[in-house]
Amino acid sequence: MAAGLLLAGVGGLLVWQGSGRTLTPGMSVQDTPISVQLDGPLPLDLASSAALTVGGDRTDLTITALNAGSPYALRGRAHHRARNPVQADVTRQGRAITAALRLNVQPLRERGVVISGPEGVQHRLEVGVSRDLPVTLSTSTASGDQNLSLTPLRLRALTVRSDSGDQTLTLPAREAGAVSAVSRSGAVTLTAPRGSLTDALRVNTGSGDQRLDLGSLTTQTLGVGTDSGRVRLTLPVLTGRGTVTTGSGDIRISATARTRGNLDVRSQSGHVTLILPPTLTARVRYPDRDTQTFPEGRPPSPTPALDVFVDAGSSTVTTTDPDRAPDPPSSSSRALTRR
Numbered sequence: 001m002a003a004g005l006l007l008a009g010v011g012g013l014l015v016w017q018g019s020g021r022t023l024t025p026g027m028s029v030q031d032t033p034i035s036v037q038l039d040g041p042l043p044l045d046l047a048s049s050a051a052l053t054v055g056g057d058r059t060d061l062t063i064t065a066l067n068a069g070s071p072y073a074l075r076g077r078a079h080h081r082a083r084n085p086v087q088a089d090v091t092r093q094g095r096a097i098t099a100a101l102r103l104n105v106q107p108l109r110e111r112g113v114v115i116s117g118p119e120g121v122q123h124r125l126e127v128g129v130s131r132d133l134p135v136t137l138s139t140s141t142a143s144g145d146q147n148l149s150l151t152p153l154r155l156r157a158l159t160v161r162s163d164s165g166d167q168t169l170t171l172p173a174r175e176a177g178a179v180s181a182v183s184r185s186g187a188v189t190l191t192a193p194r195g196s197l198t199d200a201l202r203v204n205t206g207s208g209d210q211r212l213d214l215g216s217l218t219t220q221t222l223g224v225g226t227d228s229g230r231v232r233l234t235l236p237v238l239t240g241r242g243t244v245t246t247g248s249g250d251i252r253i254s255a256t257a258r259t260r261g262n263l264d265v266r267s268q269s270g271h272v273t274l275i276l277p278p279t280l281t282a283r284v285r286y287p288d289r290d291t292q293t294f295p296e297g298r299p300p301s302p303t304p305a306l307d308v309f310v311d312a313g314s315s316t317v318t319t320t321d322p323d324r325a326p327d328p329p330s331s332s333s334r335a336l337t338r339r
Contacts, residue, residue, distance in 0.1 A: 026083025029121050035075040036090055047073050048095040050133045056103040057142040059123045065152040066128040073097050076127035141165045151193055162186050171196045183208045192217035205229045215256045235259045246270045260305050267312040273325050274318045282306040284318050
């Protein structure tokens with residue numbers, strides 16, 4: 001019944017042929033199981049919450065949900081060379097579990113040589129998390145990719161960070177706490193399934209592109225920003241206010257029939273395309289020209305479902321027909337196109 005961490009691995013076999021050379025130690029590849037049980041050291045001592053931190057430098061991360069009724073708070077495996085062991089620290093305070101897992105990859109700087117290899121090994125951490133616990137989850141990588149499929153999970157908060165690795169996230173299909181995804185140059189793909197509800201969602205990249213399918217999400221605040229990456233966003237229901245900001249990256253925003261809220265869009269030199277459903281009442285305001293109201297040809301609504309402020313010079317396209325939304329111009333032309 002004791003809560004603890006199980007780490008075990010079976011190394012592979014390196015075959016050395018030749019003479020007069022030194023074998024680099026620890027090059028065998030192994031899978032190390034990882035598990036933390038829900039049950040504690042005392043009777044009726046099941047965990048009631050968990051805080052999980054998972055990271056690595058050149059390591060791919062995969063986070064999923066364990067099957068319903070699993071006896072584990074978390075369970076998974078590390079795929080790695082023997083010279084790069086997984087680091088684990090698990091503690092329990094009352095019925096709260098705190099677990100930190102990290103898998104770093106040492107550079108090959110030794111003079112040793114392995115004949116016919118070593119072949120490259122992509123180090124991986126694959127972790128399943130209990131869907132029965134409220135979880136605070138943080139992940140980070142340098143160049144590794146991250147794939148988080150969190151649909152059944154109960155998230156108190158989610159923080160995802162990477163340097164150059166890509167991030168692919170599916171949010172819980174239920175209420176969750178604040179969500180933050182930050183990447184310096186990797187791409188971010190984020191999907192909100194039906195039923196998604198968050199306090200706040202923030203996505204920031206340096207040069208990485210963003211593809212954010214948030215049409216099924218309801219959130220109080222939305223913050224999307226990039227220096228030079230492109231943003232392709234399907235709007236959620238905003239109970240508060242949202243912002244989308246780029247330096248030179250192009251922005252393509254699509255609203256749906258359920259879209260509600262207030263949105264600020266700002267770009268220094270990127271091209272902005274705003275696509276509205278034909279029946280959605282909307283107001284699009286600019287700092288330097290007349291306000292547009294939609295649907296076109298109808299009296300403007302005093303309380304539009306979507307109120308947008310766009311500050312992007314003249315490089316703005318607003319349309320009610322997705323098929324007629326042009327691609328961003330390849331030149332520096334900044335002509336305004338209206339349907």
